[in-house]
Amino acid sequence: MRKILTLFSTCLILLVLSGCNSGIQTQSSEGETEIQNLEVHFIDVGQGDATLIKCGDASMLIDGGENDKGTLIQNYMNKQGVKSLDYFIVTHPDSDHCGGADVIITKYDIDTIIMPNYEKDTATYRDVVQSLDYKRYSVTPPVVGNTYSLGDAEFTIIGPNKKNYGNDANNYSVAIVLKHGRKRFVFTGDAEEEAEMDIVNNKIDISAQVLKVGHHGSKSSSTEKFIKAVSPEYGVISCGEENEYGHPHGATLNTLRKEGVKVFRTDEQGSIVATSDGKEITWNTVPTDSWKAGEPTKSSTENKKKDIEPKEQVEETTNNSQKITYVLNTESKKFHKPTCDSLPTTNRSNSMQKREELIAQEYMPCKKCNP
Ligand SMILES: [Zn+2]
Ligand SMILES: [Zn+2]
Structure with missing residues (x-):
């Protein structure tokens, strides 16, 4: 009986010790x-x-x-x-x-x-x-x-x-x-x-x-x-x-x-x-x-495409712009940037004139592309 009691109290001490070691450095049984x-x-x-x-x-x-x-x-x-x-x-x-x-x-x-x-x-x-x-x-x-x-x-x-x-x-x-x-x-x-x-x-x-x-x-x-x-x-x-x-x-x-x-x-x-x-x-x-x-992701590929496409278009326009400055609708008397997405399909004419020159001829700038 005494042996069991001693064993029990040793266990208790060990338990208490192991419960107390948070935050305190202790020596483990291996000495580490x-x-x-x-x-x-x-x-x-x-x-x-x-x-x-x-x-x-x-x-x-x-x-x-x-x-x-x-x-x-x-x-x-x-x-x-x-x-x-x-x-x-x-x-x-x-x-x-x-x-x-x-x-x-x-x-x-x-x-x-x-x-x-x-x-x-x-x-x-x-x-x-x-x-x-x-x-x-x-x-x-x-x-x-x-x-x-x-x-x-x-x-x-x-x-x-x-x-x-x-x-x-x-x-x-x-x-x-x-x-x-x-x-x-x-x-x-x-x-x-x-x-x-x-x-x-x-x-x-x-x-x-x-x-x-x-x-x-x-x-x-x-x-x-x-x-x-x-x-x-x-x-x-x-x-x-x-x-x-x-x-x-x-x-x-x-x-x-x-x-x-x-x-x-x-x-x-x-x-x-x-x-x-x-x-x-x-x-x-x-x-x-x-x-x-x-x-x-698909959306990012689309976004990247969107990022790239206008650039490519801008470069093209710069090349062409030596010749074409604006695209005219000779019927409605509107003028557009060559990159505008509502360019006329009929009565279309490419112009090499400046903005002021076209306005002087009573051409109106397109409201979409704001040339
Ligand atoms: Zn990161
Ligand atoms: Zn980063």
């Missing part, structure tokens, strides 16, 4: 230091990025999705009990990354906001700057090699490595390697081939178990050389269902498959959550086995 769990939430924000990272009481957010996703991210963070942020990284000023950032900046107290030194002249980006002014927050520029602590985890800036990447916002993306015990995660925003190569060449160890696949799985990123340098076991692609860009591209999926990377996708699986205890990583779902590349 136990650390607080790290959670990485790749939030499904459609076409765009937003990743919430929590370690103990510390939390950080990488990107804020599109313009209309700020509140969705806020709701997600509320459900996760996140009331303030230690870090907010806005990788670059494209709208699918900084769109909802103004909501996050306005609603949360944030210790450190890291943004690249590259601005974009868009209403979306101006909203972000305005919210920073409103909260009187200053921005910390990313310095490659700088390391920040996040609870029992830490992250090191690995990009951007150049001050000037021309007008490609993607290559200015803030990139980091996040370290938690023996587990590592790499995030590169939308960094493309050139910036990826600079990350490989900067000699910081970027090997990791998890890679957030760059630029939503676009073939402009994820070169074989980069994937080999990270050599991830898992890749997470954040993209929208039937997005207009055709992300993820087949070429990227092929590279990942060839390198034996297991892939998770927000377009197919919703929000993806990885939990690390420093020794193992567990997931809220199993990797996808669809390997289905995106296709540019």
Whole structure:
């Protein structure tokens, strides 16, 4: 009986001890230091990025999705009990990354906001700057090699490595390697081939178990050389269902498959959550086995056509305009631009005269094309 009692009380002590270890570093039975769990939430924000990272009481957010996703991210963070942020990284000023950032900046107290030194002249980006002014927050520029602590985890800036990447916002993306015990995660925003190569060449160890696949799985990123340098076991692609860009591209999926990377996708699986205890990583779902590349949607193909067609027409007109300035309807006495879509089929005459000359001859400008 005494033996049973002793056994019982030992169990009780063990139970109490194991219940108390949240937030406190303890020695495990193997002698290895136990650390607080790290959670990485790749939030499904459609076409765009937003990743919430929590370690103990510390939390950080990488990107804020599109313009209309700020509140969705806020709701997600509320459900996760996140009331303030230690870090907010806005990788670059494209709208699918900084769109909802103004909501996050306005609603949360944030210790450190890291943004690249590259601005974009868009209403979306101006909203972000305005919210920073409103909260009187200053921005910390990313310095490659700088390391920040996040609870029992830490992250090191690995990009951007150049001050000037021309007008490609993607290559200015803030990139980091996040370290938690023996587990590592790499995030590169939308960094493309050139910036990826600079990350490989900067000699910081970027090997990791998890890679957030760059630029939503676009073939402009994820070169074989980069994937080999990270050599991830898992890749997470954040993209929208039937997005207009055709992300993820087949070429990227092929590279990942060839390198034996297991892939998770927000377009197919919703929000993806990885939990690390420093020794193992567990997931809220199993990797996808669809390997289905995106296709540019019909509407976007139509939109692109619309974008291109007028241009082609304009070029044609410029060539012809050396001869033809306007198309006249000699009957109704109206004159049109040669590109007007209600050009006369009868009583039509091509003119090489100037506008004033035609008006002097009592011709009226077409109301549709406003020549
Ligand atoms: Zn993007
Ligand atoms: Zn981008």
